[in-house]
Amino acid sequence: MSDKPVTIHDIAEMANASAATVSRVLSNSSYPVSHDMRRKIRAAAKALNYTPNMLGRQLKKNNSMTIGVIIPSITNPFYADVVLGIEEIARKHGYHVLLCNSHQNPQLEAEYLQTLLEKQVKGIIVSSISRQKDLLQPYLAKGVKIIAMDQIIDNPDVYQIGFDYRKGAYMACRYLIGQGHTRIALVTAPLNRPSRISLLNGYQDAHREAGITPLKAWFQESEDSEDISYGSAFEFTNGKLLTRKLLHMAERPTAILACNDLTAAGVINELGEYGIEVPGQISVIGFDNIELSQMLTPALTTVDLPKYEMGRFACSTLMDLLEGNEIRAKEVVLEPELIVRKSAAKLE
Amino acid sequence: MSDKPVTIHDIAEMANASAATVSRVLSNSSYPVSHDMRRKIRAAAKALNYTPNMLGRQLKKNNSMTIGVIIPSITNPFYADVVLGIEEIARKHGYHVLLCNSHQNPQLEAEYLQTLLEKQVKGIIVSSISRQKDLLQPYLAKGVKIIAMDQIIDNPDVYQIGFDYRKGAYMACRYLIGQGHTRIALVTAPLNRPSRISLLNGYQDAHREAGITPLKAWFQESEDSEDISYGSAFEFTNGKLLTRKLLHMAERPTAILACNDLTAAGVINELGEYGIEVPGQISVIGFDNIELSQMLTPALTTVDLPKYEMGRFACSTLMDLLEGNEIRAKEVVLEPELIVRKSAAKLE
DNA sequence: CTGAAAGCGCTAACAA
DNA sequence: TTGTTAGCGCTTTCAG
Numbered sequence: 001m002s003d004k005p006v007t008i009h010d011i012a013e014m015a016n017a018s019a020a021t022v023s024r025v026l027s028n029s030s031y032p033v034s035h036d037m038r039r040k041i042r043a044a045a046k047a048l049n050y051t052p053n054m055l056g057r058q059l060k061k062n063n064s065m066t067i068g069v070i071i072p073s074i075t076n077p078f079y080a081d082v083v084l085g086i087e088e089i090a091r092k093h094g095y096h097v098l099l100c101n102s103h104q105n106p107q108l109e110a111e112y113l114q115t116l117l118e119k120q121v122k123g124i125i126v127s128s129i130s131r132q133k134d135l136l137q138p139y140l141a142k143g144v145k146i147i148a149m150d151q152i153i154d155n156p157d158v159y160q161i162g163f164d165y166r167k168g169a170y171m172a173c174r175y176l177i178g179q180g181h182t183r184i185a186l187v188t189a190p191l192n193r194p195s196r197i198s199l200l201n202g203y204q205d206a207h208r209e210a211g212i213t214p215l216k217a218w219f220q221e222s223e224d225s226e227d228i229s230y231g232s233a234f235e236f237t238n239g240k241l242l243t244r245k246l247l248h249m250a251e252r253p254t255a256i257l258a259c260n261d262l263t264a265a266g267v268i269n270e271l272g273e274y275g276i277e278v279p280g281q282i283s284v285i286g287f288d289n290i291e292l293s294q295m296l297t298p299a300l301t302t303v304d305l306p307k308y309e310m311g312r313f314a315c316s317t318l319m320d321l322l323e324g325n326e327i328r329a330k331e332v333v334l335e336p337e338l339i340v341r342k343s344a345a346k347l348e
Numbered sequence: 349m350s351d352k353p354v355t356i357h358d359i360a361e362m363a364n365a366s367a368a369t370v371s372r373v374l375s376n377s378s379y380p381v382s383h384d385m386r387r388k389i390r391a392a393a394k395a396l397n398y399t400p401n402m403l404g405r406q407l408k409k410n411n412s413m414t415i416g417v418i419i420p421s422i423t424n425p426f427y428a429d430v431v432l433g434i435e436e437i438a439r440k441h442g443y444h445v446l447l448c449n450s451h452q453n454p455q456l457e458a459e460y461l462q463t464l465l466e467k468q469v470k471g472i473i474v475s476s477i478s479r480q481k482d483l484l485q486p487y488l489a490k491g492v493k494i495i496a497m498d499q500i501i502d503n504p505d506v507y508q509i510g511f512d513y514r515k516g517a518y519m520a521c522r523y524l525i526g527q528g529h530t531r532i533a534l535v536t537a538p539l540n541r542p543s544r545i546s547l548l549n550g551y552q553d554a555h556r557e558a559g560i561t562p563l564k565a566w567f568q569e570s571e572d573s574e575d576i577s578y579g580s581a582f583e584f585t586n587g588k589l590l591t592r593k594l595l596h597m598a599e600r601p602t603a604i605l606a607c608n609d610l611t612a613a614g615v616i617n618e619l620g621e622y623g624i625e626v627p628g629q630i631s632v633i634g635f636d637n638i639e640l641s642q643m644l645t646p647a648l649t650t651v652d653l654p655k656y657e658m659g660r661f662a663c664s665t666l667m668d669l670l671e672g673n674e675i676r677a678k679e680v681v682l683e684p685e686l687i688v689r690k691s692a693a694k695l696e
Numbered sequence: 697c698t699g700a701a702a703g704c705g706c707t708a709a710c711a712a
Numbered sequence: 713t714t715g716t717t718a719g720c721g722c723t724t725t726c727a728g
Contacts, residue, residue, distance in 0.1 A: 119402050236642070356721070379724095
């Protein structure tokens, strides 16, 4: 099989043209080429079963038409949604996406960043977990455009797009309080990200506003662990573990807010194992509104975050940046929305 | 910011060396270079904050060190797992993965195939949904190595790796029959893929062997639809719809086997809405063993398919192929395993 | 051990 | 309208 691959020179020869002319027609340049020549070249290309070598073009044009996307894990449906949005926009602009799973590993994240640069990527969308502030500086210095998604990065040259986690948690708690709940627990993964801290703030704000002081013990944070890498089962298990702690307390809460739907699934599951009815005895609210949430029994009341839209928005902004268009805003915050389903109810 | 990017020539100048020598040390060639020269070049590279341009190297070496992966949708956790496995192996070999979501769209699949080739990818792992048999032929002719995953492709030049769906369904039915069930329904997405047909065969084989003839109406296949693209909600809804049909029949089944866990989730959900207890009144068994299955209530009894392993295996084989190693087998079938949880029980 | 030179496949001045 | 030429950044003979 594979002989020497066909190049524009082969086509040139066959069509009695020069490589330049071939390039002009095959790359759809606006450069004038006679109709006849065009035809001959197209025919030759087809006859030889020609496939353009983008490496050549890209090297010449210094543009790989590829963007990099770094996320913690594609196994998390939250990110799968985001990536879908990114990809859609990228495709529309003729860009490809190099997807990198950092597996919550800062080392890996740094490595990927480097490789992306070597691959001549001109733009990167990243949901970073690195706490290292200046990790991105060398890349920015080289002119790479960077969009931070979901996780804010403290750097004036980085475009930011995220959700209002505070407001989401605030809305959820307000809702519960409105339903008569005064004993609301917060079950969350470690507060090692700004988003999680905002979430806690929303929880506190809603309580303060209502003049309620929740027990310290109702705030349950799972232990910080490095290798969360593999799958959503980790979050689920967290939800179970923390719920168990809650149930072993003298003063049980009547409602539980979880930092995400996966965790909420664990909460509900554990409550089930203790024979506690949801929402009859304890109400549960999740966060994210991934598709899982409607599949649970009872269907999960949760805070929707427009994940797909965030992906689209992040990528649109990046495209604007790369194409030299005007940018709307350097910092964008997307609004959450409370999705009322069946897992939270009025306190009797 | 971004001036002219730094090249090996800049380094050569600074280190009083030639570009050739710089290349040799920076690409870790085994070519002999004096220790002193090495040091100087390394120092210069660091001083100039040099980043190699892989496009140059790859064009020269005619090897993009990238493989392509085409799957229906990353939003389906089944594929997310597979991709994780692929990526792990690719990384180990210094390869990158260009991930493409075909969205069940044969047109898109064909486009991606083309782009991958243009990007000089030398190997592709594909879970194809195209029914067009000779789609891959031109690519194979150009020497691209292709691995078909999960969905068998009828082409002797394509390496195949898949699951024994027949056996999985057979095991599930055997189990149910062993539990006293004789009225087992099969709820499935359209039989437009070989895997689904195998699944039906397994279902039939188990029945035949037990001397049971299931009602025709217990086989419920959802309607063929083109744009399933977005998310797992589609499968879930399918499960609900088909279950509803089942429940409106005079002769209800006592057990339901679903073609995948997402569908099974829909089945359980719909049964719940009808006030039917699982597994008390109707048993349910899923397929795939995605993480969702342990989060459902009741925890789903299901047929595990080693997804992650399939990804690893597919990629290992591809790496062997690309590195010119001996290949173990052209066709590999991975074994399913029944995971007994709580959603199927003895018929009282 | 080091360097000069050619060239991977393509595009873009510049000439004709 | 077409062709010639000179690279994009890198590797790799082939000479020294």
